[in-house]
């Protein structure tokens with residue numbers, strides 16, 4: 001009996017030493033086999049241009065490529081410069097018309113300045129999951145607030161809306177499997193026990209795993225997070241040619257742009273004299289009325 005125990009202990013040590021390169025080889029093969037595949041999840045925040053008059057800014061968050069169904073998600077987002085733009089904390093997330101429209105969505109403000117939020121979304125029992133698609137899909141719309149008053153020095157300033165890659169994940173229908181994550185199991189210890197005896201001699205041994213631990217980490221070969229940025233554009237509304245004054249030259253400039261393929265207003269927003277969201281003939285009429293008939297000033 002003493003001899004048998006010594007033999008078991010010896011085999012434990014030998015087996016543990018041999019296991020390390022085996023696990024490493026398996027994991028390496030797994031990474032190599034998926035590295036050439038297209039990302040299965042693209043999460044993109046649209047870029048945005050802001051003007052000093054903006055009270056609320058919208059950023060669309062798009063799922064541009066999903067190869068699994070999505071049943072829930074967690075996204076961490078941060079504004080890089082809370083002194084200029086903050087999440088609108090009363091209602092920072094809007095899923096109206098999006099692929100998560102019927103889902104339960106919540107958010108939590110983790111910053112003291114409205115710059116860091118966590119968004120959780122999950123479908124109910126009868127709600128529709130987000131289905132696999134190669135077409136861009138709107139996941140949600142973020143709403144942010146320009147700090148008021150905005151300093152003049154912020155003209156042409158560019159900031160970022162950052163996705164925290166390591167805390168952001170999506171879950172598919174085989175919950176709790178996370179899309180784009182690698183899972184692997186490591187044996188903490190094994191021993192061999194005898195499974196067939198002839199007399200007091202063992203003729204067959206078998207591995208027994210004493211304990212295992214599951215590990216996981218994002219597979220960045222399969223995930224693609226693209227942040228958005230915002231730029232403050234400062235201009236004089238109606239000053240389409242950027243001359244510093246609003247006059248008849250701007251009317252001519254705008255007509256040439258609309259009807260004769262001339263250069264666009266600089267920036268384009270300066271041509272939206274009636275602040276309708278589009279630059280068209282209505283803005284020409286608005287400018288003429290302002291200059292020659294005492295109408296309201298542009299963007300008033």
Ligand SMILES: [Ca+2]
Nearest residue numbers: 239241243245
């Ligand atoms: Ca001008």
Ligand SMILES: [Ca+2]
Nearest residue numbers: 272276278283
């Ligand atoms: Ca307009």
